[in-house]
Amino acid sequence: MQDYLTILNKNYGFKKPEYWLQFASAKRFKEVSFKEVKFCPYCNSSTNTKIGQFIYYSTLHSLLECSSCGLSYVDVLIDPQVRQKHFENAYKSEEYFREERDDIFKQTICLIKKFNKNPQSILELGGATGILGESLIREFPNTLVIINDISNEACTSAQSKGLRTKVGAIPIIKKIEKNSVILALDVLYYEENLKESLLAIYNNLEPDGVLILRIPNKSFLIKLFNKNQKDISDKLIFFNPEHLYLFSQKYLAKNLKELGFKSVEFLPSVLLKKKINILSQFIYYLSLTVFKLTSKVICPAMFVVMKK
Numbered sequence: 490m491q492d493y494l495t496i497l498n499k500n501y502g503f504k505k506p507e508y509w510l511q512f513a514s515a516k517r518f519k520e521v522s523f524k525e526v527k528f529c530p531y532c533n534s535s536t537n538t539k540i541g542q543f544i545y546y547s548t549l550h551s552l553l554e555c556s557s558c559g560l561s562y563v564d565v566l567i568d569p570q571v572r573q574k575h576f577e578n579a580y581k582s583e584e585y586f587r588e589e590r591d592d593i594f595k596q597t598i599c600l601i602k603k604f605n606k607n608p609q610s611i612l613e614l615g616g617a618t619g620i621l622g623e624s625l626i627r628e629f630p631n632t633l634v635i636i637n638d639i640s641n642e643a644c645t646s647a648q649s650k651g652l653r654t655k656v657g658a659i660p661i662i663k664k665i666e667k668n669s670v671i672l673a674l675d676v677l678y679y680e681e682n683l684k685e686s687l688l689a690i691y692n693n694l695e696p697d698g699v700l701i702l703r704i705p706n707k708s709f710l711i712k713l714f715n716k717n718q719k720d721i722s723d724k725l726i727f728f729n730p731e732h733l734y735l736f737s738q739k740y741l742a743k744n745l746k747e748l749g750f751k752s753v754e755f756l757p758s759v760l761l762k763k764k765i766n767i768l769s770q771f772i773y774y775l776s777l778t779v780f781k782l783t784s785k786v787i788c789p790a791m792f793v794v795m796k797k
């Protein structure tokens with residue numbers, strides 16, 4: 490029999506471990522090493538308010554909102570080896586990328602064409618095995634397409650498709666030449682060094698270059714649905730526990746302009762295929778109507794397009 494009290498005392502976040510004993514036993518908690526995030530990863534401020542909390546990998550995470558820049562971030566990073574293993578197992582399936590993300594890729598290609606008809610080069614951050622990369626080569630035959638990913642295995646697979654690759658976390662792209670378009674689809678919320686990553690992205694764009702992000706647009710919903718959380722709450726409704734950040738439109742508009750981008754534009758994104766059902770379709774089409782009438786993006790996921 491494991492001594493769950495010892496585990497709760499060692500793992501992060503359990504100020505009253507005795508409250509969590511039954512939960513830890515039911516979920517078979519394991520000891521997980523961690524690094525506390527004491528300062529805002531964007532502006533280094535230490536003042537914040539708590540949005541809510543959740544359990545992930547036997548660790549009690551809190552989601553905090555920085556009082557200075559407005560970024561919402563989790564207050565602890567679990568063992569990088571545990572995270573790396575999780576991602577190596579979770580996101581390798583080409584079928585997942587091809588099937589589930591097909592509509593997202595099509596929308597991304599339309600957006601690139603809208604903002605730059607003949608890009609000299611496109612860098613895709615977190616591009617995995619290069620499924621979108623392959624389509625980009627087909628759509629833009631005269632463009633240099635580079636795939637960046639944290640997984641060695643994914644980059645090797647992208648190379649076999651004829652793509653140039655750069656393996657590592659986003660800040661390493663410092664060493665790549667300037668790009669016309671940088672894509673970061675559903676990846677920015679995994680990046681531990683957020684400020685460094687955004688600066689690296691900005692510096693790797695040529696003048697008038699375009700950054701296209703895809704991220705969840707659930708800041709309002711998460712705050713609304715979790716405001717009465719209890720001390721023993723283990724889930725943050727609508728928040729994906731893998732994510733390190735929750736980006737609001739207000740935070741992005743203010744801080745990315747301060748970073749140097751000339752414009753920051755929000756656009757509704759199509760949904761992942763697995764998330765499509767009657768209710769989500771209804772919400773999606775309702776949000777498109779709202780966007781057409783008011784230019785407000787209330788869709789559960791959004792594209793953010795920034796011009797340097």
Ligand SMILES: [Zn+2]
Pocket residue numbers: 529530531532533534555556557558559560
């Ligand atoms: Zn901050």
